[in-house]
Amino acid sequence: MPDQVLFAMEVMLNGLMAGVMYALVALGFVLIYKASGIFNYSQGVMALFAALTLVGIQQGQVPFAHLINAVFGTEIHHFGWHLPAIVAIILTIGVMIGLAILIEHFVLKHLVNQEPIILFMATIGLAYFLEGVGDLMWGSDIKKMDVGLPQGLSEFIDTTTYNWFGYGFFIDRLDIAATIIAAILVAGLVAFSQYTKQGRALRAVADDHQAALSVGISLQFIWVLVWSIAGFVALVAGIMWGTKSGVQFSLSLIALKALPVLMLGGFTSIPGAIVGGLIIGVGEKLFEFMIGPLVGGATENWFAYVLALLFLVFRPQGLFGEKIIERV
């Protein structure tokens, strides 16, 4: 097989894997938008906050240590423990649930029946607030995410493809792990929404707020639930991206990678987020491979949006989004 074809196949596979990473971020947006019609601007910062909290708890970092030391003149920084990853993850999930309760209590509750743009603005405020609190709690250092995920070249794929084609494909083991985790996550979310009482309530609210409320479903509970699940998804995305780049404040910018995925896949579809992620991932990587060298490279950021816009021309609601028909 010609080298260029093999290279293109390798690029395509890596694009699929990158797409899964984008989809992980997009999922959090979809969950909240589907259940409450809110475009949660703070989803990227939630991923950052979750990752910071996870590393902080795991490494025994005292939250707000700098503030405490500055106010009381103390010199405390660490509790002196290093927790197993699973314990730290469970505790971080607890923190994200606590955060969901606080967001519902202090932000969302006061904005019931407001225009979507007001709720959107509130999430912008939330994003900046969380970024500041994250900084104050855990500091601005770049931290190593160490939850035991594999990283680096997959020997198996390298050797197998070499035996088949005479060229070993590079696939990052972290991307393989991300794909498996994303599959489990989506299966879990689907099972939760189909087979549990809370999941059905969530779908009812997503379908029709008023009708759901009239049969006694608590909007307050649903909001806490959906923000908790989005917090969990943010934690998963934070772990994956944090392992890739270290846990640092630019993690919040991963939201930029999710936007074209949402535009393409639709804001209300979980499968849309996954398929959208895969199309964006493959599309941008192949474009960079084939056209990038001709136009100076670094095409991925803008091409993802161009691709999403192209889809929007033919399907304004996105691939899997709900078609909105308003009769006047």
Next chain:
Amino acid sequence: MKKLTALALMGALASGPALADLVFPDLSYRTGPYAAGGIPFSDGYQDYFALVNARDGGIGGAQARVIECETGYNTEKGVECYEATKGEGALVYQPLSTGITYQLIPKVTADGIPLHTMGYGRTSAANGKVFSHVFNYPANYWDAASVAIRYLLSENGDSLDGKKIVLLYHNSAYGKEPIRTLEELSKKYGFDLTTIAVDHPGQEQKSQWLQIRRERPDYVVMWGWGVMNQVAVQEAANIRFPMENFIGNWWAGAEHDVTPAGEAANGYKALNMNKVGDLPVFADIKTHVHDAGMAAGDGSNLGSVLYTRGMYAAMLAVEAAKTAQELHGTADITAAQMRDGMEALEMTAAKMEALGMAGIGPEFSVSCENHGGSGMGIVQQWDASAKVWVPLTDFIAPEDDVTGPLVIEDSEAFAAENNIAARCE
């Protein structure tokens, strides 16, 4: 003569009215995606002024006052910070951002306030004939590119003929700076140069590293900043690119650039314009600043690469202020006098040793024509197990015969566009 001037200055101070503070704005970024680099630099910058105040009683008897303004590495905010602080009597600006630098060049020139962009900013500002108020000593980007190639030459028996070198760069004005120099050097030495861009912020570099894996270059030279650095080091490890053949510039060579990759980053190399090590001045900072509760940060960055660089930048500002005081016979210097001091600055080994910073930077002198210093840099290597940068070389000089004409060409084009008459004649 200098002693007499100093004595006269002290006499004048003893009998004169109370001195105003010498104002040094610190356009820092302690928040946002680039905070990990901005914080240690700002800590070092501010701590050194605090040290000079506490230990030496200020600069020539006048207290230094640092006004910190948060830019978030955002160009618009940086310009706002400049406008908000220049009226305080600012003596010199060091924005630590090439984007902000480009916006400030016409402003500082019109306002008569010097701008010091140490190892960043507009490279051709080294030509003092055109850029009267901009200084980029001790080195600039084109020097860095040349130093990297000279190092590689020394590693390859003075020949890079037929070698493949990839420049992996941040797709911004900053990242594109070395391309022209490297193109000239590739013609001169016969190496094959491939440039690969990474878009801001650089969290996703799979395409770029797959290309590097396919092309199998002998060396990768990186012009990165922020998260791009950490991801690049990790991706290089992922594709098993030999770390000793991967060289970052001096904005891709701090501790936080390599620690997230852990042991995999071992052997990665980077340029540096300032040596790191256990300098005696750190003990003074610990005693007079940190233990006295006056540290700009939490004290944890003391001695790190970017803390040392921030401190070095502050030291150069203080030494220029001292030079200005000597030149003009007053401690209460203005921005215009500070500019004169910067233009007459001379950094000798003896001076750096006396300041407790022996060998921190190369010896250099600034003149009306040369605002760029010597352009020298070192190569350092990361030891992941000891978690320290180990200097591999002494200061390496750039090839002025390559970079010099480029500086002249670019600065003269700028002068023609802006109707600037040449100075120093």
